[in-house]
Amino acid sequence: MPPRSLASLAHALGAISDLDGALIALGECLADLDRGAVCAFVHYDARRDMLRERLSPVGGQIARSSIETTLDHLPEPLRSKVTVGAQFVDVTDKSADYARLFGFATPLDGGVLALRGLRIEGSLAAVLALYEPRKIFGTRTTDRLAPAIALFDLAFGRLAERDAREEAVRTLEDVTQRVHGEYVRRLGALESELRVVRDTPRDTSVLDVATSIALQADAARASEEARRAIRRAELTDQQLTAAVGQLEQAHIELHRRSEALRQRTRTLYLVDRVLSLDATTRDARTLVDGLLALVGDDMQAQRCSLMLRSPDPEYLYLAAARGIAPHIIEGMRIRIGEGVAGRVAAAREPLLVQDVREAAQHPLLRDQFFTTGSFISFPLVYHDELVGVLNLTNRAQRGVYTDEDVERVRLLGLVISLVASRNALAERLLQVMRVN
Numbered sequence: 001m002p003p004r005s006l007a008s009l010a011h012a013l014g015a016i017s018d019l020d021g022a023l024i025a026l027g028e029c030l031a032d033l034d035r036g037a038v039c040a041f042v043h044y045d046a047r048r049d050m051l052r053e054r055l056s057p058v059g060g061q062i063a064r065s066s067i068e069t070t071l072d073h074l075p076e077p078l079r080s081k082v083t084v085g086a087q088f089v090d091v092t093d094k095s096a097d098y099a100r101l102f103g104f105a106t107p108l109d110g111g112v113l114a115l116r117g118l119r120i121e122g123s124l125a126a127v128l129a130l131y132e133p134r135k136i137f138g139t140r141t142t143d144r145l146a147p148a149i150a151l152f153d154l155a156f157g158r159l160a161e162r163d164a165r166e167e168a169v170r171t172l173e174d175v176t177q178r179v180h181g182e183y184v185r186r187l188g189a190l191e192s193e194l195r196v197v198r199d200t201p202r203d204t205s206v207l208d209v210a211t212s213i214a215l216q217a218d219a220a221r222a223s224e225e226a227r228r229a230i231r232r233a234e235l236t237d238q239q240l241t242a243a244v245g246q247l248e249q250a251h252i253e254l255h256r257r258s259e260a261l262r263q264r265t266r267t268l269y270l271v272d273r274v275l276s277l278d279a280t281t282r283d284a285r286t287l288v289d290g291l292l293a294l295v296g297d298d299m300q301a302q303r304c305s306l307m308l309r310s311p312d313p314e315y316l317y318l319a320a321a322r323g324i325a326p327h328i329i330e331g332m333r334i335r336i337g338e339g340v341a342g343r344v345a346a347a348r349e350p351l352l353v354q355d356v357r358e359a360a361q362h363p364l365l366r367d368q369f370f371t372t373g374s375f376i377s378f379p380l381v382y383h384d385e386l387v388g389v390l391n392l393t394n395r396a397q398r399g400v401y402t403d404e405d406v407e408r409v410r411l412l413g414l415v416i417s418l419v420a421s422r423n424a425l426a427e428r429l430l431q432v433m434r435v436n
Contacts, residue, residue: 007272009148010265013155019055020062022155027057029148030130034141037132040102042067044124051127054103067103071127074098078115083124085117088142088149095131102129114142118153120160128152147268154261158254165250172243179236183229190222267408270294271415278419284428291419292320295390295412299376299405302394306416307334307341308426309386316345316389319429323394331433341389344377348386350409351377354400374400378409382417388426390416 012025023041030037040056050070056063071079081089091098095113102113111133118126128149132141197215277290288306296304303323307316315333337346344351354374375393379386390413395401420426 007269010151010269013151014261014265016155017159019156019159022152022159023055023057023062024060026148026152028060030141030145033144034132037130037141038104039128039130040104042102042127042129044071044126046123046125051102056103065103067101069101073101074115082115082117082127085119085124088114088116088130090114099129099131102127104129104131112140116149118156120157125160126156147272151265151268154264158257158261161250161254161257165247165254168243169247172240176236176240179232183233183236186229187226190226193222263408267298267411270298271412274415274419278423282423284423284425284432287419287423288320288425288429291416292322295392295409295416296322298412299392299401299409300396300399301392302396304393305391306388307345307391308388308420308429309345310430311427316341317430319388319425331430336386340377341391344379345386345389348379348381350379350406352401352403352406354402376401376406376409378406378413380413380417380420382414382421385421387417387420 009025009029013022016022016025019041027039030039038056040054042051042055043053044050045052051067054065054067056065071082074082078089078091081087091113095111099111099113102115104113111131114130114132116128116130117124118128130142130145197218271294274290274294278287281287292304292306295301301322305321305324306319308319309315310317310333312333313336315335317333318328318330321328321330334342336342340351352375374395375391378390378392380388380390390409392401392409
């Protein structure tokens with residue numbers, strides 16, 4: 001997928017306000033990849049255990065239809081995988097039969113139907129069905145569409161959370177208005193009764209003891225009902241305050257997830273950029289600098305370096321660096337097992353340091369190349385072969401690296417390892433350095 005298509009899809013999914021817009025954007029992306037493929041979004045009603053409504057992007061519009069069927073028609077192994085979600089599951093040899101079950105009206109002989117469950121808060125919320133013509137050669141459309149589906153899944157979760165929050169606000173407002181109205185009505189009725197009692201002339205000389213006791217009981221009962229009504233109003237106010245607090249927490253969580261979506265979108269864009277660079281150039285120096293820029297920009301590292309394994313298997317050498325001291329030159333070697341990068345390479349396990357005091361006392365950090373209190377050193381491994389080590393330090397704005405950053409570097413490290421291994425960058429870059 002060209003960088004423009006993935007970036008524009010991420011922007012569109014971040015700007016849309018409803019599910020129809022998200023499906024239209026996904027349909028346009030699918031059309032760019034494979035005009036013979038079609039997709040459909042099917043709502044799942046968990047209370048009824050039914051697939052009830054089918055939405056399909058057609059020519060910039062959404063076609064809606066009701067299917068009213070269940071997942072029980074699918075074989076148990078297939079149904080279980082669809083319910084788990086996270087990836088497409090092929091229907092294989094019975095694609096044509098099950099395609100009609102999901103509302104595809106066009107002849108599907110010779111094609112492949114794939115299903116993927118979409119989950120909200122751990123429960124199945126919808127099923128995404130994709131039909132593509134069967135190919136003898138080339139990459140499957142489901143594989144090529146995987147980044148776009150991941151973005152759509154995140155956008156679908158964001159829209160579902162927003163709809164649930166708005167529904168909770170409407171329900172809370174209705175209950176509050178109903179309780180307040182009942183309180184006002186009962187209070188007005190009590191006030192009217194009290195006025196009638198006060199305004200009615202009475203001859204106290206004819207009141208007997210029983211009548212006096214009855215009037216006192218009525219007054220006490222009215223006072224008690226008024227007290228209970230006031231108490232209910234206070235409880236309603238407390239519930240409203242608690243609900244507002246929960247809505248604020250939901251807003252904070254939504255902001256956190258939106259920020260995570262933005263970071264994932266940026267990571268996917270940078271990965272796509274490097275793969276495009278790999279496809280357009282064979283220059284070893286350009287590729288190495290591009291790989292370092294990929295991870296350095298994404299992780300906001302003011303100082304970073306990429307070390308590759310030298311032809312001598314006992315050593316790493318500095319292939320590219322940014323922001324390091326002037327006396328550290330490219331091509332210098334470090335023995336595997338010595339220093340931070342060497343020990344990370346030997347252990348093949350990432351190292352994360354967050355605290356300055358921890359950094360000062362850590363046994364691996366007695367190394368002249370590491371002077372900051374928060375950094376990541378990550379081993380690059382491809383097909384169980386050590387490719388090199390990636391070092392990130394001095395995060396912008398005095399930021400601290402976290403475990404989530406290590407997982408992001410894991411994805412970027414796979415891309416770097418793939419490109420470096422496929423292009424034999426370690427050997428080719430050394431030749432360039434010798435010539436220069």
